[in-house]
Amino acid sequence: MAIFGLWVINKAGGLVYQRNFADGLALLTSNEYLVLAGTLHGIHAITSRLSPMGSSSGVQVIEGESFKINIFLTVTGTKFVLLTSLSDTTAEVVLQRVYDIYADAVMKNPFHTPEMPIRSEGFDTRIGTLIGTGQT
Amino acid sequence: MAYAQPHPRLSVVSTSSQSSSIDHLSPTTSSTRFSLPSTNKPGPNRPNIYDRNLNKTRASEVSAAAFAFLFSEIIQYTQKRVSGINDLERQLNTLGYRIGTRVLELLVWRTEGSSKTPKRETKLLSVLMMIHTKVWKAVFGKPADAIERSVENPDEYMIIDNDPPIERHISVPRDMSQLSCSSFSAGIVEAVLDGLSFPARVTAHNTPNSQSPNRTTILIKLEKVVLEREELLK
Numbered sequence: 001m002a003i004f005g006l007w008v009i010n011k012a013g014g015l016v017y018q019r020n021f022a023d024g025l026a027l028l029t030s031n032e033y034l035v036l037a038g039t040l041h042g043i044h045a046i047t048s049r050l051s052p053m054g055s056s057s058g059v060q061v062i063e064g065e066s067f068k069i070n071i072f073l074t075v076t077g078t079k080f081v082l083l084t085s086l087s088d089t090t091a092e093v094v095l096q097r098v099y100d101i102y103a104d105a106v107m108k109n110p111f112h113t114p115e116m117p118i119r120s121e122g123f124d125t126r127i128g129t130l131i132g133t134g135q136t
Numbered sequence: 137m138a139y140a141q142p143h144p145r146l147s148v149v150s151t152s153s154q155s156s157s158i159d160h161l162s163p164t165t166s167s168t169r170f171s172l173p174s175t176n177k178p179g180p181n182r183p184n185i186y187d188r189n190l191n192k193t194r195a196s197e198v199s200a201a202a203f204a205f206l207f208s209e210i211i212q213y214t215q216k217r218v219s220g221i222n223d224l225e226r227q228l229n230t231l232g233y234r235i236g237t238r239v240l241e242l243l244v245w246r247t248e249g250s251s252k253t254p255k256r257e258t259k260l261l262s263v264l265m266m267i268h269t270k271v272w273k274a275v276f277g278k279p280a281d282a283i284e285r286s287v288e289n290p291d292e293y294m295i296i297d298n299d300p301p302i303e304r305h306i307s308v309p310r311d312m313s314q315l316s317c318s319s320f321s322a323g324i325v326e327a328v329l330d331g332l333s334f335p336a337r338v339t340a341h342n343t344p345n346s347q348s349p350n351r352t353t354i355l356i357k358l359e360k361v362v363l364e365r366e367e368l369l370k
Contacts, residue, residue, distance in 0.1 A: 104305050105305055105307065108204040108205060108208050108305035108306075109208065109305055109306055109307050110208040110211035110215070110317075111306070111308060111309050111312075119309065120307040121307040122305065122306070122307040123307070125349075
């Protein structure tokens with residue numbers, strides 16, 4: 001079980017936070033991460049339209065052969081994305097805790113501009129204590 | 137007319153309302169500006185805040201989250217209207233001062249109001265202890281962590297809080313690292329000291345250590361008259 005990375009995508013599809021934890025995934029440049037986040041935002045928008053049962057909140061998990069992407073959408077449109085190993089079962093709980101921390105350390109910080117990249121020391125340290133090295 | 141000038145706050149809410157009528161300022165129409173309906177209207181079961189008993193301290197706590205958002209807005213609002221960190225700290229101090237005068241009034245009323253022989257603190261040390269415990273408890277819900285006297289300067293005292301509740305969610309950017317948002321608390325302390333006739337200049341400083349990264353020192357620099365009077369009272 002491992003947590004590889006965390007992304008926070010704002011409601012316009014821009015990547016406002018990206019951090020790697022456990023080793024295993026290919027490291028990309030920040031520009032590549034931006035492009036991937038934008039693409040994921042688009043995919044999410046498509047999946048929320050495709051639902052045969054009426055309105056949908058969109059894709060929640062994308063599974064690959066060696067890892068999966070867990071997506072958590074808040075009511076305000078911010079997306080938290082957690083890249084984990086296939087066997088990981090904690091993603092849902094972790095994402096909820098990340099949302100808690102985001103609400104506290106980012107939204108209550110007067111020096112943060114909404115929808116802009118997150119540069120808050122408090123958020124960094126609290127995410128660090130929550131996820132650590134990503135190994136459990 | 138009291139509000140002949142457009143209220144400065146309106147420039148933030150919406151620039152278009154500058155030219156509109158004074159109706160915007162009346163509380164009856166102002167609710168349309170906010171998306172949330174007000175559910176806390178005083179009713180038969182919910183007394184108006186002014187009708188509540190002032191002496192009831194239990195169950196009259198304020199939501200820390202609501203205050204955190206309010207304080208965050210206060211800082212953003214103030215920051216737009218000042219030049220530099222010193223100016224910002226002075227403004228926060230002024231805002232705190234207005235609270236401090238009221239806190240002192242309320243505390244004295246609560247502790248001595250029903251007494252037949254009301255007392256007033258006149259000694260410096262007991263005043264400082266009162267701020268450290270009673271004022272801190274009334275404002276932040278916990279006593280401060282330490283109170284110290286400066287070794288070098290006899291007119292300087294320090295109140296130390298290891299984790300100030302008002303700063304818990306604030307991360308000051310690196311280029312403003314000398315800013316301490318506890319200047320607000322410093323203003324409260326200054327007002328309480330002033331109200332008890334202990335004029336002083338009070339400032340807040342970040343003094344982090346390894347256990348408590350948010351540790352803050354409220355530095356009290358007393359005016360000369362206070363120390364002279366203290367000598368006479370001995």
